[in-house]
Amino acid sequence: MxxxxxxxxxxxxxxxxxxxxxxxxxxxxxxxxxxxxxxxxxxxxxxxxxxxxxxxxxxxxxxxxxxxxxxxxxxxxxxxxxxxxxxxxxxxxxxxxxxxxxxxxxxxxxxxxxxxxxxxxxxxxxxxxxxxxxxxxxxxxxxxxxxxxxxxxxxxxxxxxxxxxxxxxxxxxxxxxxxxxxxxxxxxxxxxxxxxxxxxxxxxxxxxxxxxxxxxxxxxxxxxxxxxxxxxxxxxxxxxxxxxxxxxxxxxxxxxxxxxxxxxxxxxxxxxxxxxxxxxxxxxxxxxxxxxxxxxxxxxxxxxxxxxxxxxxxxxxxxxxxxxxxxxxxxxxxxRSNQSWQKEVFVQISESQVGRAIRTKKWKYSVSDPTKNGIDHSKSDHYIEEFLYDLELDPYELTNLIGYKSHQEVTRFLRERLLSKIEEVENEIPYIESAPLKESGQRKLIDEEIFQ
The missing domain is CATH 3.40.720.10 (Alkaline Phosphatase, subunit A)
Known part of the structure; x- marks a missing residue:
């Protein structure tokens, strides 16, 4: 300073x-x-x-x-x-x-x-x-x-x-x-x-x-x-x-x-x-x-x-x-005195839902608890996966990829990062329930895309 x-x-x-x-x-x-x-x-x-x-x-x-x-x-x-x-x-x-x-x-x-x-x-x-x-x-x-x-x-x-x-x-x-x-x-x-x-x-x-x-x-x-x-x-x-x-x-x-x-x-x-x-x-x-x-x-x-x-x-x-x-x-x-910077931002969502999201350079991953309203509850111990977007290919988020079999590895990666942010900010580690699996058609991810 x-x-x-x-x-x-x-x-x-x-x-x-x-x-x-x-x-x-x-x-x-x-x-x-x-x-x-x-x-x-x-x-x-x-x-x-x-x-x-x-x-x-x-x-x-x-x-x-x-x-x-x-x-x-x-x-x-x-x-x-x-x-x-x-x-x-x-x-x-x-x-x-x-x-x-x-x-x-x-x-x-x-x-x-x-x-x-x-x-x-x-x-x-x-x-x-x-x-x-x-x-x-x-x-x-x-x-x-x-x-x-x-x-x-x-x-x-x-x-x-x-x-x-x-x-x-x-x-x-x-x-x-x-x-x-x-x-x-x-x-x-x-x-x-x-x-x-x-x-x-x-x-x-x-x-x-x-x-x-x-x-x-x-x-x-x-x-x-x-x-x-x-x-x-x-x-x-x-x-x-x-x-x-x-x-x-x-x-x-x-x-x-x-x-x-x-x-x-x-x-x-x-x-x-x-x-x-x-x-x-x-x-x-x-x-x-x-x-x-x-x-x-x-x-x-x-x-x-x-x-x-x-x-x-x-x-x-x-x-x-x-x-x-x-x-x-x-x-x-x-x-440029410090090149180390956060790789994601953490978002808390209230009133419409009790939700949590993480946004990386390429990905958006979001969860919510449909059993709780966002007026009375500030957080939950049990979330369900709701959204996954590829922001490079779909910057206006028109295709929800959550549950796609082709995207299970990136989903697991983002789930861990979101849980880490929740623990850091809220001092708790909730359970996140996986979304039902969906067929992916021709979609496929290569390893280097997962960690962006």
């Missing part, structure tokens, strides 16, 4: 979106030009090309990012479980390190509205709502200030929060600050199950491009993608405005920006909701970092988890990474 003086400390901004697929970005192949600012950030900074949530639902993912721990470790394994008052957040660590901390937007880690001071995770400046989708509409944004008083912010919701963030940055420009800017978009508006883009934006993107999984599986994509893409476009414009503000205040070279999301969106193709599944559409998220330590870091193809981002930010700010954090800083990937 490098210890920085107060004047050397970089400012840190987390630009956090909600329910954004990785393939909404140009650097991931989206052809619609939705994200020129994110794409530039990824190209000029560090692009974490393979980043995955540790839990594909709002509250648990946010708890993991704040704590650097998995959802079951911090205790927030599903929505509506408050962040434990005795546990440390990013705000606690940055404040201890000499930073002024601020939170703007959606919190989703408390059980009341407005959020009481003791439930704000230690953030000093506060302009937020626990459940922003329920306290606001696209053009009527209500958040709460430090004194729990409602504040009405004018404009489209993305712009309203961005305006507030720019005011914060301008007001705190003379001392190191840590700002967590948490948007609702491109999450659906719950009360009408719709993706409300700013005026005229939905029409720009309706029937333009549909990812292969959504084109094949149906769901609600044909109805909702135009609005979803319009929301993504406005978010990227907000990112550009934040970057412009930093440039005008001469903070561009001294500010770290992390762009990431809590989980993806499968538009009700994999279950009856928009997330809460093991599939790439649900767990893979767009992630890039720019600023001191990350300029010209390039594209990193190693597998990164959401739990790795908290220690990364602390490490980059010259602060000590707590031992209780399960994640690892990605800075060694950039400096």
């Amino acid at each position: 490098i210890v920085l003086t107060q004047s050397e400390k970089p400012n840190v901004i987390v630009f956090f979106t909600d329910q954004q697929r990785w393939d909404t970005t140009g650097v991931h192949g989206n052809p619609l030009g939705l994200t020129p600012n994110f794409d530039r950030m990824a190209q000029e900074g560090t692009h974490l090309y393979h980043t995955f949530t540790s839990q594909p639902v709002c509250g648990p993912a946010r708890a993991s990012l704040q704590s650097g721990q998995y959802a079951t470790e911090i205790g927030c394994f599903r929505n509506a479980i408050p962040f434990p008052s005795g546990s440390k957040t990013l705000a606690n660590h940055f404040k201890k390190g000499g930073y002024y901390t601020g939170y703007i937007g959606k919190w989703h880690l408390a059980a009341e509205e407005p959020v009481k001071e003791e439930r704000r995770g230690g953030y000093e400046y506060w302009l937020a709502s626990n459940s922003l989708e329920h306290t606001s509409d696209p053009y009527h944004t209500t958040v709460y200030d430090h004194n729990c008083q409602p504040v009405e912010l004018p404009g489209y919701r993305v712009d309203a929060l961005t305006d507030a963030a720019i005011r914060f940055i301008d007001g705190e420009k003379d001392k190191p600050f840590f700002l967590f800017l948490s948007y609702l978009e491109p999450h659906h508006q719950n009360r009408n199950d719709n993706y409300p883009a700013p005026t005229s934006y939905q029409e720009m993107y309706t029937s333009r491009w549909t990812p292969p999984d959504l084109a094949s599986l149906g769901g609600l994509a044909h109805q909702q993608l135009g609005g979803y893409y319009g929301m993504v476009k406005r978010l990227d414009e907000a990112l550009g405005r934040i970057m412009d503000a930093l440039k005008s205040l001469k903070l561009e070279e001294s500010t770290i920006i992390l762009f990431t999301s809590d989980h993806g969106c499968h538009f009700k193709t994999r279950n009856s909701e928009y997330k809460r599944s093991c599939h790439e559409s649900s767990i893979r998220i767009p992630t890039a970092i720019t600023g001191p330590g990350f300029f010209q870091g390039g594209r990193k193809r190693e597998l990164v988890s959401l739990v790795d981002l908290a220690p990364t930010l602390l490490d980059a700010a010259g602060l000590k990474v707590p031992e209780e954090m399960s994640g690892r800083s990605v800075l060694p990937l950039i400096t």
Whole structure:
């Protein structure tokens, strides 16, 4: 760890979106030009090309990012479980390190509205709502200030929060600050199950491009993608405005920006909701970092988890990474000082099911317990194999290979790796029941494919 003086400390901004697929970005192949600012950030900074949530639902993912721990470790394994008052957040660590901390937007880690001071995770400046989708509409944004008083912010919701963030940055420009800017978009508006883009934006993107999984599986994509893409476009414009503000205040070279999301969106193709599944559409998220330590870091193809981002930010700010954090800083990937990196990411799934998954460079393997619901149970001692995908040949996961006779050896290999991760994180070794065998037709694996 490098210890920085107060004047050397970089400012840190987390630009956090909600329910954004990785393939909404140009650097991931989206052809619609939705994200020129994110794409530039990824190209000029560090692009974490393979980043995955540790839990594909709002509250648990946010708890993991704040704590650097998995959802079951911090205790927030599903929505509506408050962040434990005795546990440390990013705000606690940055404040201890000499930073002024601020939170703007959606919190989703408390059980009341407005959020009481003791439930704000230690953030000093506060302009937020626990459940922003329920306290606001696209053009009527209500958040709460430090004194729990409602504040009405004018404009489209993305712009309203961005305006507030720019005011914060301008007001705190003379001392190191840590700002967590948490948007609702491109999450659906719950009360009408719709993706409300700013005026005229939905029409720009309706029937333009549909990812292969959504084109094949149906769901609600044909109805909702135009609005979803319009929301993504406005978010990227907000990112550009934040970057412009930093440039005008001469903070561009001294500010770290992390762009990431809590989980993806499968538009009700994999279950009856928009997330809460093991599939790439649900767990893979767009992630890039720019600023001191990350300029010209390039594209990193190693597998990164959401739990790795908290220690990364602390490490980059010259602060000590707590031992209780399960994640690892990605800075060694950039400096190439350590070539040893994880070969898989581990995913816990709740609410829709009690599930566990592992994702390697080539394979996705997932299990669940159909006898337990994911609301009341955080884990199980008995899982059943559910999914196996070859991500090199089938990146949109349209062919489930679980049970194929041709894939029994790779299934055994992945089962052992998943059990090892469960033991490491949850201190238990459950039983995993094999899926029924299926004929494989012409399918066949060679040895070198198994261990990727």
